[in-house]
Amino acid sequence: MNYNRLTRAIRSTLTGTVGLGIGLTAVMTHADSASSQPKVERITVTGSSIKGVAAQSASPITIVKTEELAKEGITTAEEALSSISANQSNRSSGSSVGSPGGALSQANLRGLGANKTLVLLNGRRLASTPFDASAVDLSTIPLALIDRIEILKDGASAIYGTDAIGGVINFITKKQYQGGGISAEGLYPKDGGGVGQQYTLFGGYGSLDDQGFNVYGAATYDKQDSVLASQRSTSSRGGVIPELGLNRTSSGSFPANIAGLGNPYANLGCGNTSKNAAAGGYCRYNSQADIGIVPQTENFSFLGKGTLKLTDNFNAIGEYLHAESKLTSLIAPDVFLGQGSDYYIPSTSPYYPGKGITPALSGANGQPLGLNLRSQGGNRLTESTMKSDRILLGLEGSAANWDITTGVSYAKSTGETALTGGYIDNDLVRTNLANGTLNPFGASANSGIWNSMQIDGVSQKAQLESTSFDFTASRPIYTLPAGDVGFAIGTNFRYDKWSQSQNPYVNSRAQSAAIDPTTKDSSGSRNLKALFTEFQVPIFKTLNAQIAARYDDYNDFGSTFNPKIALRWQPAKQLMFRTSYSTGFRAPTLYEMHNQTTKTNTAANWNDPVLCKGGTPSNGGNAARDCNAQFYSQNGGNTNLQPEKSNTFTFGVVYEPVKNVVLSADYFNIEVKNQVGQISESAIFTDPTKYADKYIRNADGSLNYINQNLQNLGNTKTSGIDLGLQWRSPMTQYGRLGLSVDGTYINNYKFQTEKNGAWENAVGKYNSDLGLGYAAGTVVTRWKHNANVNWNYDAWNLNLQQTFFKGYLDQNASGQNHRVSDYTLYNLSGTYTGFKGTEITLGIKNLLDTKPPASNVVDNFQMGYDPRYSDIMGRTYFGRVTYKF
Template sequence: MKQNRLTRSIRAVLTGTVGIGFTLTSVISNAADTPATAKVEKITVTGSSIKGVASQSSSPISIVRTEDLAKQGVTTAEEALSTVSANQSSFVAASNVGRSGTAGSVADLRGLGPNKTLVLLNGRRLANTPFDTSTVDLSTIPLALIDRIEVLKDGASAIYGTDAIGGVINFITKKQYQGAGVTVEGAAPQKSGGDKQNYSLFGGYGSLEDQGFNVYGAATYGKQDSVMANQREASRRGGILPELGVNRTSGSSFPANIPGIGNPYASTGCGDTTKNTVSGKNCRYNSQADIGIIPEEETFSVLGKGTLKLTDNLNAIAEYVHSENRMTTTVAPDVLAGGGSDYYIPSTSSYYPGKGITPAISGANGQDLSLNIRSQAGNRISETTQKADRVLLGLDGSVADWDINTGISYAKSQGEDSLYSGYIDNQKVRDNLANGTLNPFGASANANIWNSMSISGLSQSAQLESTNFDFTASRAIFTLPAGDVGFAVGGGLRRDEWSQTQNAAVNSLVASTGVDSTKGASTGTRNLKAVFTELQVPIFKSLSAQLAARYDDYSDFGGTFNPKVALRWEPVKQFMMRGSFSTGFRAPSLYEMHSANYKTYTAASWNDPVLCKGGTPTAGGNAVRDCNTQFYAKTGGNSSLEAEKSKTFTVGFVYEPIKNVVLSVDYFNIEVKNQVSAPTESAIFSDPVKYAANYVRKSDGSLDYVNESLQNMGGTKTSGIDLGIQWRSPMSQYGRLTLGIDGTYVDRYKFQTEKGGQWYSAVGQYNSNFGSVITRWKHNANVNWSYDTWSLNLQQTFFKGYVDQNVSDQNHKVSNYTLYNLSGSYTGFKNTSITLGIKNVLNAQPPKSNVVDNFQMGYDARYSDAMGRTYFGRVTYKF
């Protein structure tokens, strides 16, 4: 099949428009060097159900090749996807600090939310996370024997159904593998903390062509050490950052504060510690300086695949993937507060102020005193473990002139949140205060009393099971003057079952778990039936169309129909245009519909808008309980949720002005309605009039909690441009040089917090209602030089600055953030490849930020890396 030079280049660009620059240019050149008579294998491109050559695609697709990522020291899927500019994830591994039941780390194309990015393995769904049931934890995806990552930056509900609003990320394994090998990787930051190791063992046997079968597998183990706040300049001062207008400390301190009265040690400096500061008559604890800003993480994964050649055109496939992830997070010691008589010291205690051990304090007139205390049993350390399995049996090939792809799969994910150390039995604290054995202001007679009240064990667990059958058949059904008309038809059946339980024996004793111990198990099930069809129509020699439609029927909320129309036009050899329009949807997850409501502390400290208006206690209020403190927030599911809906429009072009220089530009415009969300704590406390109904109070008027339960809220509109530039020089006596740039410019990102409500902008500025920021411009650039057995790579990542959160009416702007990574590889030793490099060569520090929505303060861990300059190495030996 003869193809002109642009078509060959476009074929590569369409399946790799941006991605890693030097990788793409290499693909482009290789395509250009392929003889015209070479056999072109039919493949299924992400975003289509019809097999064909890649040049048939009319949607922008990026390819990221894992062998090139490895040369940059990339060992995880989260790191790999950070190189894609369209990915604007606001939940990374560091986001797990201070949270329970999380997804680990996620992808988020277009910044629409991780639940609107579909993640696949070889074109089929993986097990979603057990706690939120709507996203895939990237830490559970093994990169060993993953050949490439295809990123479709277009709506694809007409092909794949739910979740594919922002786009699709498809991890594709090698078709077959022969031989064996081992890889050892390590990374060591210049500063202490954060060391990383990774070990992989892989192997395969058999040839599909010669022996009619192939089996291969890989096992990978990885571990990254934690980083504490005091180990990095960006975080060591915690929540006391006067130049940023931040003073986020806790009224639950040690020595304990007495609400309405003060602290017996305030006049003498609040005890023998630098973690406390004096605030009037009270002590304030700088809790954010006492946390782990990057969690410890340990992963293990196994990937296996077997292919049996049934006929020359049909293969049977068996595939299994297993992964385990353990994330250990560290936050400040346990909080023991609540006002009223929750925690009090009786006048009979020998530690009562003025009785000879504790200094006297005005206002302590012999009555029992309420307390806000901070535990002395060490930091709270939690462990979240997640396991995921997926097994697949399928057929792939052709039968009677039909291309067939069918399979049945079973996926299961399990998660557990456990208290490891530092959590305190609340009732024992009350009892030991009441009987006079616990000193809330200093050392107790029993030096081990705090540790004796520690409690550990399972807090909550969740499980999600999904059984799926899918079938696709495609072929050319007739021929037009311009070529064959491709046709596909298919369908699927799926059943999902979810459950979540909590351990009341532990949660009833530890309020800071944020889990309601009175709630029973939460469960949810659903059945799905789907049918879809697709046409590839050559209208003229230079113009072709993709027409697709899909109908999904859900047992719990009904049906939805979604079409897609796309065009591809190549008027001249050097130029190609493409465009598409589609609708999409996202079904509310089983967690969103059926999870129990529970309470947990807000991430930041706030003022009660009634009892501490403007930061000053009003009538009935007191500074410790109502001012600059962490309140309870209640969140949970809603069985009345409806599906989210979307419309997507894209148009772009690919231009090859000269050989081996390719420019691609793609415009995207996405509108989402009926979004499932909840008002953030920032929004509730920033506008107490608008959210007055979200404040739930106790009988004494103090704040019990703020309501952040899920609901169908307003919409989101976003538009922008993806830009890709690739160039590859001819081979010379000095080697070959390649350049590539992958950038995304977001022109608009607006959202509503309620249906028919005001539109807010989130592009280039942090918005408390939105809870994060969409950067205006982000790009990755690569310069790669290769010669014989040597190669060097210089990578630049750029993230444009934005207007900061500024919750206290500050006027701060987060500065631009640029990272440079340098690596070199050598393959001259027999069967061995070696890579050495430096991440963040210039040791760029995270831009300063006054964001208070995270546990980390001083910078935003979602958009910058506190690790600093890091040295890495990788050795692979193949037997």
């Protein structure tokens, strides 16, 4: 047995060549070529400020090569990270349906929230989304000319500062690129809708060794069509799914309901449409069957990099990243409910019940009638546009035995939300009801009246800017019997500025835009100064230590100090242990502290716990207003927020029992204190006694809104284990076979919804209280894994993936006892490279056409399933052609 080869393979594994079916390839390729003794390059490893050999890392890191991802049909950062088992859930574009702010495709390591996963490009920060300001939108990161993705599954605030509690995701570009190429991809779901296309043009010129420079760039354009609820059997019934206990319909219907009396058409078919159903003398509209469950998205990105060799020891580097995305969300037609400002039909209207056009209704005795009315102006369309830019000028090299890295960067992200169709001017509705020109029960004499009342325009804007300077110097400072002691010291200065504004003209006339028109523009800024240091200490030949510490000083809430210590012990050539302990923090973002207050309809329908207790009007309650209704929810920032703080402990082992088989196990234990989040609407309505202070009422006692402003909640504790298995066969006349499994088991996940409150278990069930910065709850699944079988022969590559997600106890907001079943997906792809300069990939995603597991979750606009944990697209065919020259 070649023990040197085994040792090198193990060391490669320790630095992250684990997972997604490509880790083993990287491990074994490294091992097979090791006998030639190539020059070992000192590089910067994610999670350390000291350049060195990657095998020296004591932290669990997964390395994903993007060229292998392309063979699996994965061409976006969101797809690449969704298969990482440590990534408990992804917030995808589908999560944006029905909520302002646009596309938010985010990673969420350890299930602690996307705002506690730090995303970097070449070790430096990117601009967060402007409407959230706490996490990077993955759709802004193009994978073209990205060499690899490094996922550090360990706390790293001692190295990077804020946000690195759950882990770090670092996108690493190619060092240089020569030549050019173009690629095109098509995506075609079997059931219609969701057709996608992507085009990439890339190229580079120059050699650092021969010409002293290299420049390259890549531009990518992609677009995906929307999917309507009616196009998928899972969602086609909208909010009426009896076997799940769902009957989520709206009192805002057409023909309109009359508050306190009923509907004149309730006994006549409610307008003869399948979207309406009569219930208790009223008509109820199934709004969730009339939405787009997947929005239309359109993205463009450009990534460019230039490197100039100044001397034999120093390079000047420039990077530019530009990305823009447009998301078009489609929801049910506009609604006008009797909350705050009522909508009335007077007795003088020709459409008043009993006057010859509209059927008579008992109780309509000439008094004005309050209405709950649904627009006939078509579905509401909201267009959210995001733009992101980052420019970096840096210097890298060595002087006097010091490795030096420094740079200045400027990042900016802007966003705006515009109403582009179906939104109706509320004032015109009131006017046309009052003057008798609008029929709220059927066709008006003026057939174009609904279209004439439409209003469009920009509803809100936001902008985030960040200017940063960093400097790091590292070198060996002392030689011990076991080797050199590495030392690094560095500093970072950053200035952030955030602002948000809304258009009062549009928002005052389009009440359902969910923006309070009386809210003033909001803004905030902060300065950060940081100093950090790190030591790499070879205690013995088999035992190395990493000691790091960082001090951060924020001008708006104070300072924080965070240390880290990690050990790596290799007692035998086939066995290695690693462990670490660190503290971390997350500063409340400028958005979280200064976000303007807004009001929007709740995602689900609820009963007022006072005026409609148990679903029956009481104490002067009104069924149409107070029962099974969407109420207003107030959301906003909080300038009194304090930082979240964390403690993280990890322990892992990597073992190679026989040649080409690598096993790994890494235990993690994390506690987060003072977590920032929202009390979910489900929690507020389910326990009105506990959250009595969240109910804000009008003078007449009716519910004005529930208060869901951000606040510091209690603590969160989680622990579990990452497991990895990798095997690769020798090369034979039939090719080479590889197998990998990357899984995460969550042993414990407990949280407090308030300071010093009771601990609640979150594993294996939906948690409405666990908002993690969003209004909706979340799921912490017990087990998730990704398995991959890969076969290579000559110019052929075949890949089969299995993704498994353990089922969980459903939300059961209405007292059901439903469990969401286990969920397994298979993807199959094949690649052929036998044509000169050409690579062809064909494949099928969701090979078995597995439908999303049924769910009665009501925190999302989509009903019948949860879009964050399942694939609504169904079986999807894809093809990709890349030509390089």
